[in-house]
Amino acid sequence: MLKAFICGGSGYTGSELLRILAGHDEVEIVGVTSEKSAGLSVSELFPAFFIYKNLKFENLHIEKIKDRADVYFLALPHGKSQEVGALLVEANKRVIDLSADFRIKDSKVYEQWYKTSHSYSELLKEAVYGLPEIYRDKIKKARLIANPGCYPTSAILPLYPFLKKELINLDTIVVDSKSGTSGAGRKTEVTLSYCEVNEDFRAYNVAKHRHTPEIEQELSFASGKDITIDFTTHLLPLNRGILSTIYGKLNKNITTKEAIEVLEEAYQNEPFIKIMPEGQVPAIKYVKGTNYCYIGVVVNQRTGRIILISAIDNLVKGASGQAVQNMNIMFGIDETKALKNLALSP
Template sequence: MLNVAIIGATGYTGLELLRILAKHPEVEVSAVTSRKEAGKKVAEIFPFEGKFGELIFEEPAPEKIAQKAELVFLCVPHGAAAKAAKSFLEAGLKVIDLSADFRLKDQSIYETWYKTAHEAPELLPQAVYGLPEIYREEIKRAKLIANPGCYPTASTLPLIPLLKARLIQEESIIIDAKSGVSGAGRSAKLRLIFCEVNEDFCAYNVATHRHTPEIEQVLSEASRKNLKVNFTTHLVPMNRGILATIYAKAKENIDEKTLRSCLVDFYADEVFVKILPEGIFPNTAHVRGTNLCAIGLKFDQRTRRVILVSAIDNLVKGASGQAVQNMNLMAGFPEELALDTRPLFP
């Protein structure tokens, strides 16, 4: 039995971890932390969490947590996560960080995009980017996992096989992505209250979204070139889900059959990536509550442009589900354990 702790357990990702781990046969959640709710039982704040209802929120003291757990999930904001990760690693625990603090390998790029100094730059070389379908073997050996962002997960999984096979023009990539409101976290923000979001649809952080360098880093590794992409994000008035529509120019003499075969073959053995049949494209409703990434493809012969559409649940494959997938790999469990959930519909 693997004992784990959830640091920052009252946010959306922490609660999603509780939901998923409640049915994990090989894991016990031995500690949950929250500075604001310290001293209260989980059931006092979230009565739907039956299995873990008697757990008491506590302060995130690494020495104390190390006596109860072997691995921690960090569900805290960027900046705070780096300092916490350092303390937990020094206490002998493995760390899966759901923030952005260890996703970017270049300290200066992190500090430019996140407008803050990195609190543990010496740990960047040992952090493994936790996209299991691409970095599975490295994840198995890791002590520190940088869990990918939700937008990067939805954006990179469709593109990586085509870039590795050199089927698309690297400089032509445009990513148009939409997210549900839970992607912005659980803290109160005026622009995210019901009256501001309902019946509205807007672009935000145009050409400045912080996930841009993360996407470019992963795609650059796949293509072995220094890639730049156009990445535009939109807020949709729904609770959860991401839909990314991706455009790229095909190289000469490429047809749809070649493109589709590349995706199908690359992900043939992957449990959580589903390439949809010709003419079928994913809905966010079709992956809600699951760890799936569903991908549809169309090749526009007239414009020579490849059109990829991917859908994930931003709280599962885009965050907590992928974190559990990484934990399973690190612990030697079957990768799909506790993650074989069917979509919630409607």
């Protein structure tokens, strides 16, 4: 049995790790931290997770935790993961960081968007961006995984094959994303309270969302050129799911059918990517509670634009499911283990 430890288990990505790993028969959770809930058992905080009656939240002390597990998931706030990740790597542990701290290769870009200094720029270079569809080989051997952001996962996967093939004009990319409210975390803010979010819909952080440089970085790697995009995020009145609608001018005239072939060729062996047939586009309900990413595409012959639409569950493929997928890859376990369930529908 692989021993896993979760740093930060009382938020939504932490509790989602607890939920997913409950169905993983090769992993044992040996510890979980939470500053706010230290002393409580997991089942006291989350009565739905009754199986964790004897697992207590503890405070995060590196010295007390660093010798107990094989793999550490960091579901900590941005800025806090840096040091914890560095110390655990130093202690020869393998780390999967669900925060943004090790995603941006250029520490100055990180500091500019996250308004936090970065003290581990060496480790930044070593960290592997944990998108298995692109970096599977590097993930196998990685000590430190920077688990991708939810929005970036939904934006990079559909665009990547088209940028690789230079099919889209790099100056024309617009990513219009909509996320369920769990993406904002388990927080006590009036703006996230039920009555405020219900029956509402709005954009937020327009032209300044922190996931922008992460998307731009990976798209730039794909195309070999620096890319700047417009990326707008919106808050959906539903719990789980991201749907991204992505626009770009095509460099050459292709049909919707040909666009689908580009996607199918790129992802034919990928267990978690599903390409929609012509005439159909993804819906959040197809992926709720699952690690799948559904992608659909339409070429608008009137405008010469490609419209790519992707759907993921922000807490699964957009966070904890992808983290477990990375863990499976790192430890030679079947990559789909504990991640094969179908969407809860309706």
